[in-house]
Amino acid sequence: xxxxxxxxxxxxFWPIVALAALLIFNVIITPTFFAITIKDGHLxxxxxxxxxxxxxxxxxxxxxTLVIATRGIDLSVGATAAISGALACTIIGDAANPDDLGTxxxxxxxxxxxxxxxxxxxxxLVAVFGIQPIVATLILMTAGRGIAxxxxxxxxxxxxxxxxxVFGSGFWLGLPASIVIAAIVIVIAAVLxxxxxxxxxxxxxxxxxxxxxxAGVRSRGIVWSVYVFCALCAGIAGLIISSNISAADANSxxxxxxxxxxxxxxxxxxxxxxxxxxxxxxxxxxxxIQTLTTTVYTAGIxxxxxxxxxxxxxxxxxxxxxxxxxxxxxxxKPLFAVTPKAAA
Amino acid sequence: MSIVTTALRTGRDFVLSPRYTSVLVTLVLLIxxxxxGSSRYRNFSSGQNILNLFIxxxxxxxxxxxxxFVILTGGIDLSVGSVVALSTMITASLARAGWPPLxxxxxxxxTGATIGLLSGLAIHIFKIQPFIATLAAMFLARxxxxxxxxxxxxxxxPFFTGLAKRIxxxxxxxxxWSVLIAVAVVIAAVIVLHFTRTGRTVYAIGGGEHSAVLMxxxxxxxxxxxxxxxxxxSAVAGVLFSLYTLSGYGLTGVGLxxxxxxxxxxxxxxxxxxxxxxxxxxxxxxxxxxxxxxISFEGTLSSWWTKIVxxxxxxxxIVLQKLxxxxxxx
Numbered sequence: 254x255x256x257x258x259x260x261x262x263x264x265x266f267w268p269i270v271a272l273a274a275l276l277i278f279n280v281i282i283t284p285t286f287f288a289i290t291i292k293d294g295h296l297x298x299x300x301x302x303x304x305x306x307x308x309x310x311x312x313x314x315x316x317x318t319l320v321i322a323t324r325g326i327d328l329s330v331g332a333t334a335a336i337s338g339a340l341a342c343t344i345i346g347d348a349a350n351p352d353d354l355g356t357x358x359x360x361x362x363x364x365x366x367x368x369x370x371x372x373x374x375x376x377x378l379v380a381v382f383g384i385q386p387i388v389a390t391l392i393l394m395t396a397g398r399g400i401a402x403x404x405x406x407x408x409x410x411x412x413x414x415x416x417x418x419v420f421g422s423g424f425w426l427g428l429p430a431s432i433v434i435a436a437i438v439i440v441i442a443a444v445l446x447x448x449x450x451x452x453x454x455x456x457x458x459x460x461x462x463x464x465x466x467x468a469g470v471r472s473r474g475i476v477w478s479v480y481v482f483c484a485l486c487a488g489i490a491g492l493i494i495s496s497n498i499s500a501a502d503a504n505s506x507x508x509x510x511x512x513x514x515x516x517x518x519x520x521x522x523x524x525x526x527x528x529x530x531x532x533x534x535x536x537x538x539x540x541x542i543q544t545l546t547t548t549v550y551t552a553g554i555x556x557x558x559x560x561x562x563x564x565x566x567x568x569x570x571x572x573x574x575x576x577x578x579x580x581x582x583x584x585x586k587p588l589f590a591v592t593p594k595a596a597a
Numbered sequence: 598m599s600i601v602t603t604a605l606r607t608g609r610d611f612v613l614s615p616r617y618t619s620v621l622v623t624l625v626l627l628i629x630x631x632x633x634g635s636s637r638y639r640n641f642s643s644g645q646n647i648l649n650l651f652i653x654x655x656x657x658x659x660x661x662x663x664x665x666f667v668i669l670t671g672g673i674d675l676s677v678g679s680v681v682a683l684s685t686m687i688t689a690s691l692a693r694a695g696w697p698p699l700x701x702x703x704x705x706x707x708t709g710a711t712i713g714l715l716s717g718l719a720i721h722i723f724k725i726q727p728f729i730a731t732l733a734a735m736f737l738a739r740x741x742x743x744x745x746x747x748x749x750x751x752x753x754x755p756f757f758t759g760l761a762k763r764i765x766x767x768x769x770x771x772x773x774w775s776v777l778i779a780v781a782v783v784i785a786a787v788i789v790l791h792f793t794r795t796g797r798t799v800y801a802i803g804g805g806e807h808s809a810v811l812m813x814x815x816x817x818x819x820x821x822x823x824x825x826x827x828x829x830x831s832a833v834a835g836v837l838f839s840l841y842t843l844s845g846y847g848l849t850g851v852g853l854x855x856x857x858x859x860x861x862x863x864x865x866x867x868x869x870x871x872x873x874x875x876x877x878x879x880x881x882x883x884x885x886x887x888x889x890x891x892i893s894f895e896g897t898l899s900s901w902w903t904k905i906v907x908x909x910x911x912x913x914x915i916v917l918q919k920l921x922x923x924x925x926x927x
Contacts, residue, residue, distance in 0.1 A: 384915055388862075392911050395911060396911075397908075399904030399905035399908065406899075407901060503901075557739075558743050561740030564735075564737035567732065568733045576724050577722065
């Protein structure tokens, strides 16, 4: 009884309901939605597609979660993704042998290294100069696309490199490589923040930066490092995006991914006001977004119209989270009969 | 003697106060860029080239005016670019269907104001951050464009093509109707911000919302109103944009909100609200315009340099704001 009563209050309850509703809707319109076929030892199917295409959003949303937990926001992730993809593709395209594994790894290393620099730049502005995060990252959001175009010299750079193609459309252990990469990053982030005190410190900085500084938390370093981590995630996402299409498109790679990522974080139940965050919630949120996009595709609606659905989801989730509605909900009787003990 | 001292002090306060320093820096920057441009390129300082600066940026001027209102209250409006696109789509599709032009413009203005009203209500009543509420409005408006049509729609209505024609002032000097509308919007905004109660309330909210409430100012109404003004300005900008391109397309104005915010910031309006001028935003738009003109006159520089230069300028002005406000609070 208590479990049932507390269920709607669990942080992951509503995001999972949303995801389940979307999946059920998909099964109704396409009965073969959950069918997974094995071809050449690889898994294929709609669900696998969602996993594969959702990986970049998932990665960016993961970094964004930690940034938002410190009361920040990072608008520059799309630009960072574009720069990372552009850099990797340019290096591989200019190399003598694009199929050489060493070349590809070198290119990936340089691209990710540069992403770290971009993250350090954002962190410098926010943590050291004390500029509002939305403004500080707006600078790189504006200039970043220009830098990406500078790298590709304004062209859409197509490359053919078998090892590089693996990131976006290859398979590891039968699963799409992109989702395996995302899973590895998630595990690392989860272990780092939840098995150590780091997560607690991040939350404390987000809840009250001044109090946590006085309590001896080195908030400057923590804020700085979440921006670096976020940029790294964006850089990896950029590699996956450019590898998937075997090209670097400075203009449209990662366009609006910052919005999708913020949306995923919000759906996952992390408050934009900072503080408590949920990595699991973000994962569910990212899949809600990707499933929504896929659903719109399979329903035969033009993909651009999916923006309307996303808008409705954002409005609904934000209204549910808003203090006014929360208060109104709490004043009413709970969904299931609840004992005073369970409410405590 | 004392008069001289007072005058000097007033002059010093004028230059050093954060209210004016940013705007003065922008003005100096604009003049410097113009002088550099004129000395490097032939015809740069020609009358028509200066007028072109206004013609090419008329819609951005209107957008920046609306954004100034929002930013003065400490908010932000990310939906302006999408509302511009939606306005061009409504104009073009209704014109294709043969609706009377004035009715079309009225519908566009009402749509823009309604979107602003909804964002404003979500922000004020439900306490959703301006950033997220207007982000939802941005998605909504952009998506609605594609519901109208996925492709670009040309405008052939004689009323609109007539309005798109240049007005010849003198031989080799012409402006467009859009410039006149933009100038009218700027004048109206200056009057509202500096000579009405609403304007003073806007500044008061940016200075400190709580104090404004305690002073008995109509904070709720004004907070919603600034988003309506921004929505309305975006709709006007959308009509000007459809006159400029004589078409409606769902992909127009991607990133336009960033240009508008950049113009407002470069124009000296503090992003935390409370300080700033509409005329500063006008200067900001002209700075962005002159960057583009210099890059096109240079010829060898590619267009993406515009973005990098704008980003750098944003950085410089934000750091400048930071320094100025730090000195004020110190």
